[in-house]
Each structure stands twice: as structure tokens, then as C-alpha cells.
Amino acid sequence: MRYEEKMMQPFYKIGKWIASKMVKKEDVKYQKLEQTLQFVENSAKEKDAFEFTARRIAKVMMILFWGTGLCFLVAVFTGEAKEITFLARPSYGQGSMETDLEVQVEGEGEAQKIPILLQERQYSDQQIDEFFQQAIEDLESVILGENISMQEVRSSLEFPSSVLDGKVKADWFTDDLGLIDEKGNLVGEPTEGGTQVQITVNFSCQDREMDYRFSVCVFPPVRSEEEKQQKQIQELLQSEEQKRAQEEQLRLPGEIEGKKLEWKKEKESPVQMIAVLVVITALCIWMLEEERLQAAVKKKQTALTMEYASFLYKLMALLRAGLTIRGAFERLAQSRQVREHYIDEEIRRCCNEMKSGVPEAQAYENFGRRCQLPEYIKMGTILAQNLRKGSDGLADLLEAEALRGMEERHQLARKLGEQAGTKLLFPMMLMFGVVLIILMAPALMSFSF
Known part of the structure; x- marks a missing residue:
């Protein structure tokens, strides 16, 4: 006998008694159940509707019994509130915590429910100083990104909003926003010899702040020959555009470094639009043919x-x-x-x-x-x-x-007459509007504004 059957055995007699009151051989519902069980007799354990129903009831009774027992045990061991003298505070960075506690005043009848708001654990001044020092030491590795060092910056820097896993917040400022913005992106073109940029970062932790200043040397990014040539053409275009700002037309440069330039404007091809229209037309024709067929049948x-x-x-x-x-x-x-x-x-x-x-x-x-x-x-x-x-x-x-x-x-x-009248309703409304316009137009035109 399997473990499941042993567990069910005490409840099976109860299930058989309840099933004897429920199952009636002449009931159509149970006759269909008999046929279903016969159809799957190779895999079913029950031979008839009575035994099948009895086993189902036994399983339900077993679940109810053990579930009720579990609820009783949980209620016994967790029913009474546990007396405490300390309350655990949320750790650093976890935010505040709200909870309700019951307090019993000696000599009073009922306990009172008191709401408590616990703030997160605060760092000491010494810990904050250590955080600031660690943030400064890790600064170079944090902001460099793809650059080699602070004295050779050729791509955008990374300015995180916090460091040390969020313990210290950081706000960034630069003295040349035309070259490096407050997010660390290179937005301007530095000189070939490099441009010094002063950066200030404001570290804050709890209610304390500290400013730290440092400088970086920004060089032009390393470009391929094609990118360099494209940059030269753009500079030439900008120069020409500034010179001829008052003219109706901009003369495009004809050569660069002795090489002839041929400018072409890409034409907007209607191929895509035509293709879409072709597909839509094909679908419309497909549906129209079906509609015509149905109309002919009707x-x-x-x-x-x-x-x-x-x-x-x-x-x-x-x-x-x-x-x-x-x-x-x-x-x-x-x-x-x-x-x-x-x-x-x-x-x-x-x-x-x-x-x-x-x-x-x-x-x-x-x-x-x-x-x-x-x-x-x-x-x-x-x-x-x-x-x-x-x-x-x-x-x-x-x-x-x-x-x-x-x-x-x-x-x-x-019915056809009613449908024809409905179809004529919209044209009649249009004709009514035309008549109104014809009648009112002379009167409106006679007014002098």
C-alpha cells in the first residue's frame, strides 16, 4: 500500500458514506461519469462512479483535516504577541520603516496600538570622512571610462550620480561647459595641444558635504582618415556659411586639399510609397472580389x-x-x-x-x-x-x-423598401443643407458688416 493510500485510508469510510448519499445509479450525470471511467479504464483506479466519488470526497476530507490542524498549530504558537525591548532599525540606505506595536500599560485594561517611524541607521562623522577619502581615491578609475589618464582625455568621461554603492552622492560641475558638459560628454572641439578643464565634484553623505576640484587635459579624439576628412569638410562648410550668411544661396566648396568635391542631393524615391499602395490595392481588390461574390449571391x-x-x-x-x-x-x-x-x-x-x-x-x-x-x-x-x-x-x-x-x-x-429609405436618408440630408444655403445666402449677403 502506497503512502498516499495509507494517508487516505482513515477518511475513505467517511467518503464512502457521503458518496452513498450522493450517487444514484439512475442519475444521468453519474451515468455519463461511468462511461467516461470505462473509456479511460486502463489508467483509472476507480471501477465505477461510486468509488470515484468516494475517493474524491476522501481527498477533500484529508486536506480539510490536516489544513485545520496546521491552522490550529500556527494559531497556538504565533497567537500571542511576543514581548520585546528592542526594535531593529533599517540598515544604511534602506530608508525609513513604519510599523505598529502594541503597548500594555500596567494597571490598564486593553493594550494600545502605537505607530512607530524608524529612520535608517546614521553614519558617524568618522565613517563619513572615510567615505569621502575613499571616493577621492577611487575618483580616477570611476570617471575615466575609455580614456588613458586624466592628462589625456579624448572621449567622454563618466560622471556617476553616486559612488561607493550609493553611500555618497555626487554632483558634477565644469568650468568649460562648451567642451565638457555636466554629464561628462565631450561637446566641443579642443585644440591640438590640449585644453585644461577644471572639474568640481560635490560629495554629500547624510547632512555633510565636501567639494573636490581637479583638472583634466582634453585632446581631440583619435579619428580615422575618413573622419578627419569629413571634419575638414564640415569646418569648410561652416566657414563658408558664416561668410555668406546674407546671400540667398550657399556656394558649396569645390575642392579640399587639391581634390575636387562633387555634391549630390539624394532624391526622395517614391518606390516605397508605390510598393505600399500596390499592397493596399491588392488587398482591397481581394476583399472587393469577395464582397462582389457575396453581393451576387444575395x-x-x-x-x-x-x-x-x-x-x-x-x-x-x-x-x-x-x-x-x-x-x-x-x-x-x-x-x-x-x-x-x-x-x-x-x-x-x-x-x-x-x-x-x-x-x-x-x-x-x-x-x-x-x-x-x-x-x-x-x-x-x-x-x-x-x-x-x-x-x-x-x-x-x-x-x-x-x-x-x-x-x-x-x-x-x-424590408427592401425600408433599406432603400435608409440609404436615401444621407442624400436627403445633403439636399436639405443645400436648400438651406440657397435660401439663407441672399439674406446673409444683404447684411453690411
Whole structure:
């Protein structure tokens, strides 16, 4: 017996008793559970819904029992407040801490809750002096970045906002912001022989501050031949621009160091815009074709619905005149009308099927399915059934179906009229606005401002 089963064994009897009150063999819910268990019988431990339910209840009871016991033990050992005489203060840099304590005054009834705000631990003056000294000693390694030394600075310096893991804050100032800004970035062009820059850093820790000044020598950055040439061209352009600031045009330099310069302005190519338009157009056409197809389907379905009643009346009249169903269909297929209808096309297809050897009943059913409307499918089924059983009473049945079709035609016509009225609402509003402008324009123009 596994450990889990041993743990569950005391609760299994309780689970079986509760399951006996819950499980009923005639209940549909438990019959479905039985089928599911039979489907997975290779992996399930339970043979029926009763045992499965009993085990589930046993597991729940076991969890509730041990959980309640754990809650009781925690409440016993942590329920009463522990008496303290000291309160741990937050360490350096951790910020202040808020907490609530209960205090019991001797002779008083209830304990009082007192909120306490503890500030972080403060450094001593000696510690702060040591921090300042350490910050000065580490200064060069902190700010140099990619430079070799403070006497040869060719790239930006690093001015951190704090040092020594945040113990000391640092604010930076330079006497030549045109060369080095307050973030340590090189923003100007130093001389080839180097330019001295005075830097002041203000260290602060708690309520104490200290200023430390030092100087660095800034040289032009090391450039490749291409970068040097680009720099010369930029300087030449700046010089030319300053000389001709009052002229309409800027003459671009024609040569540098005896080498001819050819200036070209890159044209904005419309290729990307055209490509985007092509993709958008392709997507629009894709969706438009789908929309056209759906519109054609809807148009044909609407037309077939409108033609349904008249088709049945014609078919009914021909049947009462003594023609068979096939003869009536052939007569309708041969008739020529001023305006071609969708139903005429489907009737001719049905006749062509019968001529090609398709059974007559199957042809009528195919006729209804091709129309894709419930009333036509029903009518095709009626014709096929009456062909097998005989056509007695078929004309009356078609007449009743025609009356129902006429009612649907009236409802559809009313719906189409409402849709047309909704579509005309916006043009009518535009026309109303135009009329208002025509009427009010002369009156407004007659006012003298």
C-alpha cells in the first residue's frame, strides 16, 4: 500500500458514506461519469462512479483535516504577541520603516496600538570622512571610462550620480561647459595641444558635504582618415556659411586639399510609397472580389424569393391543365419572356439533367438544392415524393405553398423598401443643407458688416 493510500485510508469510510448519499445509479450525470471511467479504464483506479466519488470526497476530507490542524498549530504558537525591548532599525540606505506595536500599560485594561517611524541607521562623522577619502581615491578609475589618464582625455568621461554603492552622492560641475558638459560628454572641439578643464565634484553623505576640484587635459579624439576628412569638410562648410550668411544661396566648396568635391542631393524615391499602395490595392481588390461574390449571391437569393410564388402559380396552372410534372417543367423551360429570370435558368438546367439520364426525382431534388433556399429545397422534395406516390392533390399543395410564398414576397418587398429609405436618408440630408444655403445666402449677403 502506497503512502498516499495509507494517508487516505482513515477518511475513505467517511467518503464512502457521503458518496452513498450522493450517487444514484439512475442519475444521468453519474451515468455519463461511468462511461467516461470505462473509456479511460486502463489508467483509472476507480471501477465505477461510486468509488470515484468516494475517493474524491476522501481527498477533500484529508486536506480539510490536516489544513485545520496546521491552522490550529500556527494559531497556538504565533497567537500571542511576543514581548520585546528592542526594535531593529533599517540598515544604511534602506530608508525609513513604519510599523505598529502594541503597548500594555500596567494597571490598564486593553493594550494600545502605537505607530512607530524608524529612520535608517546614521553614519558617524568618522565613517563619513572615510567615505569621502575613499571616493577621492577611487575618483580616477570611476570617471575615466575609455580614456588613458586624466592628462589625456579624448572621449567622454563618466560622471556617476553616486559612488561607493550609493553611500555618497555626487554632483558634477565644469568650468568649460562648451567642451565638457555636466554629464561628462565631450561637446566641443579642443585644440591640438590640449585644453585644461577644471572639474568640481560635490560629495554629500547624510547632512555633510565636501567639494573636490581637479583638472583634466582634453585632446581631440583619435579619428580615422575618413573622419578627419569629413571634419575638414564640415569646418569648410561652416566657414563658408558664416561668410555668406546674407546671400540667398550657399556656394558649396569645390575642392579640399587639391581634390575636387562633387555634391549630390539624394532624391526622395517614391518606390516605397508605390510598393505600399500596390499592397493596399491588392488587398482591397481581394476583399472587393469577395464582397462582389457575396453581393451576387444575395442578389440571386432575393430574386429567387421574389419569383417563388409566380413560379408555383405557373406550375400549378400547367398541372391542372393535364401536364405531368416533367411536361410542365419542359413547357416553362421553352417559354421565352421579355426579361430573363434566375428561376428560368434553373428550370432549364433541371430539364437538361433529365434529358442526360438523371432520374426525374433526383433532378427535382437537385433543382431545390441548387437554389440554396429552404422553400425551393422543400418544393423539390415535394415534387420528388409526389412523383413516387402519384400527383393526386399536388396542385392544391402547390397552391398552399404559393400563398405562403406570396406572403414572404410581401415581407421581403417591405424590408427592401425600408433599406432603400435608409440609404436615401444621407442624400436627403445633403439636399436639405443645400436648400438651406440657397435660401439663407441672399439674406446673409444683404447684411453690411
